[in-house]
Amino acid sequence: MNTTLTTTRGRVSPGSTTDTVSGSTGSTGSARNASARSTSGSPYLEIIGELGERYADILTPAALDFLAExxxxxxxxxxxxxxxxxxxxxxxxxxxxxxxxxxxxxxxxxxxxxxxxxxxxxxxxxxxxxxxxxxxxxxxxxxxxxxxxxxxxxxxxxxxxxxxxxxxxxxxxxxxxxxxxxxxxxxxxxxxxxxxxxxxxxxxxxxxxxxxxxxxxxxxxxxxxxxxxxxxxxxxxxxxxxxxxxxxxxxxxxxxxxxxxxxxxxxxxxxxxxxxxxxxxxxxxxxxxxxxxxxxxxxxxxxxxxxxxxxxxxxxxxxxxxxxxxxxxxxxxxxxxxxxxxxxxxxxxxxxxxxxxxxxxxxxxxxxxxxxxxxxxxxxxxxxxxxxxxxxxxxxxxxxxxxxxxxxxxxxxxxxxxxxxxxxxxxxxxxxxxxxxxxxxxxxxxxxxxLDVASIGGEITEAGVRDNVVIALRYIESWLRGVGAAAIDNLMEDAATAEISRSQIWQWIHDNSVTAEGSRIDTAWVEAVVAEVFAGLPRTPGDRFDDALAVFRTSALEPEFPAFFTVRAYARFL
Structure with missing residues (x-):
């Protein structure tokens, strides 16, 4: 594809002879819209994100050319x-x-x-x-x-x-x-x-x-x-x-x-x-x-x-x-x-x-x-x-x-x-x-x-519902801050365990499940648990708990079930 790049006025745009992106903007740079456009008019990539320190080492014209292919x-x-x-x-x-x-x-x-x-x-x-x-x-x-x-x-x-x-x-x-x-x-x-x-x-x-x-x-x-x-x-x-x-x-x-x-x-x-x-x-x-x-x-x-x-x-x-x-x-x-x-x-x-x-x-x-x-x-x-x-x-x-x-x-x-x-x-x-x-x-x-899920036996407890709410909110907040592996209550949580937590809440609501203590799990009841958990979360300046609550609600409490909470959260918040 013969892709080339140069930098001009803080932007990266199609060039003709260079092999690497020149003029890296550093860790606080604002260069945007880097294009990896083929000189022959083939498909190309355009970089929307800002270019930080050493990004040029990775987003080279040759690499972007390969990605375009x-x-x-x-x-x-x-x-x-x-x-x-x-x-x-x-x-x-x-x-x-x-x-x-x-x-x-x-x-x-x-x-x-x-x-x-x-x-x-x-x-x-x-x-x-x-x-x-x-x-x-x-x-x-x-x-x-x-x-x-x-x-x-x-x-x-x-x-x-x-x-x-x-x-x-x-x-x-x-x-x-x-x-x-x-x-x-x-x-x-x-x-x-x-x-x-x-x-x-x-x-x-x-x-x-x-x-x-x-x-x-x-x-x-x-x-x-x-x-x-x-x-x-x-x-x-x-x-x-x-x-x-x-x-x-x-x-x-x-x-x-x-x-x-x-x-x-x-x-x-x-x-x-x-x-x-x-x-x-x-x-x-x-x-x-x-x-x-x-x-x-x-x-x-x-x-x-x-x-x-x-x-x-x-x-x-x-x-x-x-x-x-x-x-x-x-x-x-x-x-x-x-x-x-x-x-x-x-x-x-x-x-x-x-x-x-x-x-x-x-x-x-x-x-x-x-x-x-x-x-x-x-x-x-x-x-x-x-x-x-x-x-x-x-x-x-x-x-x-x-x-x-x-x-x-x-x-x-x-x-x-x-x-x-x-x-x-x-x-x-x-x-x-x-x-x-x-x-x-x-x-x-x-x-x-x-497919024999019923072989598990077991029960749904109020503590289990609460644990899922806590894990989902705390992990999603961590994820929104850019931390994808989070130690929560002596367990290593990642996106997969957070997905279990929010999807179980959704399933229990839509199945009209009842806890071992006799509480029917419906949206209103879970909302009350969420409100209690949310009120007790340790808040610090710059935390993302408000956004985490919004993500949790759309992925666990609404009628539509998102296949992955990460897809919508990524599009809206990251």
């Missing part, structure tokens, strides 16, 4: 697949349950095919630490002693423009061994690899297909403007700038793929990977992807998702919190059969979650893919030894179950949990890096078992 080739298919999601939702609301696909039975029954498996640096994944990509958190993750750092641009990151681009700057520096951070209180943070001296392999998670990047517009061949895809922006910038540097360092460009709902969505990612590798001149199959199975629809298409990505696939992850949210969302109006009790009662030990977890391991090991466990929400509190002791006990039990069930690795959200999680996996794996040789051919899971 990704949108030109793949944005249409993305829109088609999002439309297909809407139809799937309508089908579920009308009583058609997800099912194992008849038209792809030949893929499931063919026992010969395998996925690519681990790339360099992904051979041992027994403990992975997850977290956002701000500089301090990134350094802590790289010094944690984990085998893998899930560099999260998705649920643990509030997608402010600063977080999106400065997160890319963080990753750019981390890949090149030049990441550092000096805090306002005089502390200095440097990457040392911690006690082992070895930094984790980076696996980056871009935003899901449903999210856009409103600070970058894509102008197509007909001149129509649309917000860019958050997925393509996150993937494209990280891949374009870092793929070769990662290969040179002995690893590679690795990704977690969130919130897929079908093998067709996996196919789109595979097509993007194929194009991207060819476009920058690296070998086909260099990319490795681990797919989060965190929607009920994807649970029925694990085999097909692996098959579509088989030349680039390393494994699957059991994304437990989004999985629970997906079931509530999908069957929210289907009656008592799908009504969940208090969130605290939805554990990995309940039957339908056990079946989901066991099916994932069996599927992965049949195909040579790693099975990565989920994240326990419990976190330690260094100021409260009793809380820390309880958290370590619960995390140990969770990771022990995963290791015994055959998982090859697991997630933690806090460095202090790594020794506990690793001890449980070391006990089962020993010196082996994985459990791929331990196939679980005896596992048989039916559609009815995956």
């Amino acid at each position: 990704l949108h030109d080739r793949f944005a249409g298919t993305r829109h088609d697949l999002l439309a297909a999601r809407l139809q799937t939702g309508v089908d579920a609301a009308n009583g058609r349950d997800p099912h194992f696909l008849g038209e792809t039975e030949h893929i499931r029954s063919d026992r010969a095919w395998r996925v690519a498996g681990a790339g360099p640096g992904l051979e041992d994944r027994r403990v992975e630490i997850t977290g956002p990509t701000d500089r301090k958190m990134a350094i802590n993750a790289l010094n944690s002693g984990a085998k893998v750092w899930l560099a999260d641009q998705e649920d643990a990151t509030s997608p402010t423009w600063a977080n999106v681009i400065e997160g890319q700057i963080t990753l750019f520096d981390a890949v090149r061994g030049q990441l550092s951070f000096d805090s306002s209180d005089g502390k200095s943070y440097r990457v040392t690899g911690g006690e082992t001296g070895v930094t984790p392999t980076i696996v980056m998670r871009p935003r899901g297909w449903h999210l856009v990047e409103k600070n970058i517009e894509f102008v197509d061949r007909a001149g129509r403007r649309m917000a860019a895809s958050g997925s393509l922006i996150d993937f494209g910038l990280y891949f374009f700038h870092n793929a070769q540097a990662l290969i040179d360092s002995g690893t590679g460009p690795y990704f977690y793929l969130p919130k897929l709902e079908s093998h067709r969505e996996a196919r789109l990612w595979n097509e993007i990977f194929t194009f991207a590798q060819e476009r920058v001149g690296i070998a086909h199959g260099t990319i490795r992807a681990t797919v989060l199975i965190e929607t009920i629809q994807a649970a029925f298409e694990m085999q097909e998702i692996l098959y579509e990505l088989r030349e680039h696939c390393a494994g699957l992850n059991a994304g437990r919190w989004d999985y629970i949210f997906s079931i509530i969302k999908t069957f929210r109006a289907r009656g008592r059969r799908f009504v969940f009790p208090d969130r605290k009662q939805i554990t990995m030990a309940v039957p339908f979650m056990r079946d989901y977890a066991e099916l994932l391991v069996a599927t992965c090991h049949q195909r040579g893919a790693y099975a990565i466990g989920g994240m326990s929400a419990f976190i330690p509190n260094r100021r409260d030894p009793a809380v820390t002791e309880r958290a370590l006990e619960q995390v140990a039990a969770d990771k022990r179950r995963e290791a015994i069930d055959g998982y090859d690795g697991t997630w933690v959200a806090h460095p202090d949990l790594i020794p506990t999680a690793q001890a449980e996996f070391d006990r089962v794996l020993g010196e082996h890096p994985h459990q791929l040789g331990r196939t679980r051919d005896w596992v048989r899971v039916t559609a009815a078992q995956l």
